[in-house]
Amino acid sequence: MKQLKKPLPKVILIGAGRLAKHLGLRLKEMEVPVIQVFSRTKRKAQSLAKKLNCDATIDLKAISTKADLYILAVHDNAIGEVAAKLSSQKGLKDKLFVHTSGATPSTVFKPHFKHYGIFYPLQTFSTNRIPDFGQIPICIDARYAKDRKSLTVLAQELSDKVYPINDEQRAILHVAAVFVNNFSNHMFSIAAKIAEDNELPFDLLRPLLLETALKVQFNPPSKMQTGPAVRKDANTINQHLVYLEEHYLAYAALYQMLSESISK
Amino acid sequence: MKQLKKPLPKVILIGAGRLAKHLGLRLKEMEVPVIQVFSRTKRKAQSLAKKLNCDATIDLKAISTKADLYILAVHDNAIGEVAAKLSSQKGLKDKLFVHTSGATPSTVFKPHFKHYGIFYPLQTFSTNRIPDFGQIPICIDARYAKDRKSLTVLAQELSDKVYPINDEQRAILHVAAVFVNNFSNHMFSIAAKIAEDNELPFDLLRPLLLETALKVQFNPPSKMQTGPAVRKDANTINQHLVYLEEHYLAYAALYQMLSESISK
Numbered sequence: 001m002k003q004l005k006k007p008l009p010k011v012i013l014i015g016a017g018r019l020a021k022h023l024g025l026r027l028k029e030m031e032v033p034v035i036q037v038f039s040r041t042k043r044k045a046q047s048l049a050k051k052l053n054c055d056a057t058i059d060l061k062a063i064s065t066k067a068d069l070y071i072l073a074v075h076d077n078a079i080g081e082v083a084a085k086l087s088s089q090k091g092l093k094d095k096l097f098v099h100t101s102g103a104t105p106s107t108v109f110k111p112h113f114k115h116y117g118i119f120y121p122l123q124t125f126s127t128n129r130i131p132d133f134g135q136i137p138i139c140i141d142a143r144y145a146k147d148r149k150s151l152t153v154l155a156q157e158l159s160d161k162v163y164p165i166n167d168e169q170r171a172i173l174h175v176a177a178v179f180v181n182n183f184s185n186h187m188f189s190i191a192a193k194i195a196e197d198n199e200l201p202f203d204l205l206r207p208l209l210l211e212t213a214l215k216v217q218f219n220p221p222s223k224m225q226t227g228p229a230v231r232k233d234a235n236t237i238n239q240h241l242v243y244l245e246e247h248y249l250a251y252a253a254l255y256q257m258l259s260e261s262i263s264k
Numbered sequence: 265m266k267q268l269k270k271p272l273p274k275v276i277l278i279g280a281g282r283l284a285k286h287l288g289l290r291l292k293e294m295e296v297p298v299i300q301v302f303s304r305t306k307r308k309a310q311s312l313a314k315k316l317n318c319d320a321t322i323d324l325k326a327i328s329t330k331a332d333l334y335i336l337a338v339h340d341n342a343i344g345e346v347a348a349k350l351s352s353q354k355g356l357k358d359k360l361f362v363h364t365s366g367a368t369p370s371t372v373f374k375p376h377f378k379h380y381g382i383f384y385p386l387q388t389f390s391t392n393r394i395p396d397f398g399q400i401p402i403c404i405d406a407r408y409a410k411d412r413k414s415l416t417v418l419a420q421e422l423s424d425k426v427y428p429i430n431d432e433q434r435a436i437l438h439v440a441a442v443f444v445n446n447f448s449n450h451m452f453s454i455a456a457k458i459a460e461d462n463e464l465p466f467d468l469l470r471p472l473l474l475e476t477a478l479k480v481q482f483n484p485p486s487k488m489q490t491g492p493a494v495r496k497d498a499n500t501i502n503q504h505l506v507y508l509e510e511h512y513l514a515y516a517a518l519y520q521m522l523s524e525s526i527s528k
Binding site: 262 | 340341367386387388390393395399400401403425427429433435436437438439440441442443444445446447448449450451452453454455456457458459462463464466467468469470471472473474475476477478479480481483484485486488489490491492493494497499500503504507508514515517518519521522525526528
């Protein structure tokens, strides 16, 4: 039985990258009206607008004033500039503006708009993978309680996991996200390089990699640590360092620093 | 329709830790006869033997001579010692001995036995998780081609992914496995600590963590790299370093080294 519909905002998406695309598709799936898509790149604006069955524009001055919520899903360093340009347009001054960045404070909007906030889906989006959006944590913030409330209602339509996170917390969360995502992916890259340089297919390591991530879905990672460093197996560590120093000098330094960090 | 049964060896498991347990359960599941379990710890020997419906012993001298294959699933540094003790026993001299270690050369057996090899399931085993054993790569090696063949037949009963890997390759694979598993888990631990110190539940980061691992199941990790380091976003990197230097000095050094490694 369908529940009574909560009041949902009309949305305009500024940006048509991977995040904008997956967010837009989820908005459409949950019947939240997206009325326009902006991208500097015509092809991208049109492609996403077609998927969302709405207007496309490549001109910020042509952004409609008929929406309630303007979601800036653009590069971190473009948010301020886009906001400045939009603020010069009549009819947008009192709208609600949010961005989707983990690294940018909400106050980037302050010189330009009265109503602003954050709508940050904490996930990495690929072109060729469809995420389970209902499981993606969405971090919400807004300058005013009323806006925070309406963003929360919208976020809860899209995901089971909605968190109020202020600018300071979000900045810290972003540091942690770099460790979880960027640095662990770099570990995978190094492993792939070492393996493939030696005619060992990376497929040998993929099940281990996946299990490493699955294990910590229900356990704290610190309790799941295994390997030579945590068991202070100096013999194995030394063998590995001898090998790396000969073949991958830069990785040897990383190996040593990471092993010391683990064994502390 | 069940295929004609290939000739499978009678197995004795030396060791009753996590790997021995999951390997034993898989052997039983695939109807490979396990006739005895050894562990120095009576409780562990009996517990696993009960699961496998076979004999248990805590005495290496009581190891049966009726098996074809003796799988040493003990700590790396115990393999040589256990092999030495077993070699003094009449009736075992011509049996096939393998160990399950990624880090130990097969030649650890050379002073003690004629027939030896490797049976290395490349996975991390937890007490409370049941792995999909059919997807675990099993690395096989043996001194003699005939033994390699019979180990391959056995491994193919247990898993779809069986690889012949010699000692030198396995040592390199083990280095790569440390990066994939131990070091990435350490990245997760650091992220969890930073998050939880700041009253941010680690659950916020778990979907990102899992997606990071899922993305590289079908893509090369080097192509999946995202984040401030790979896009040379010095502004964000500096903000993160300022935060870490104030609150987590040791992590700041890691962050810097890893970012430099990524941006190379």
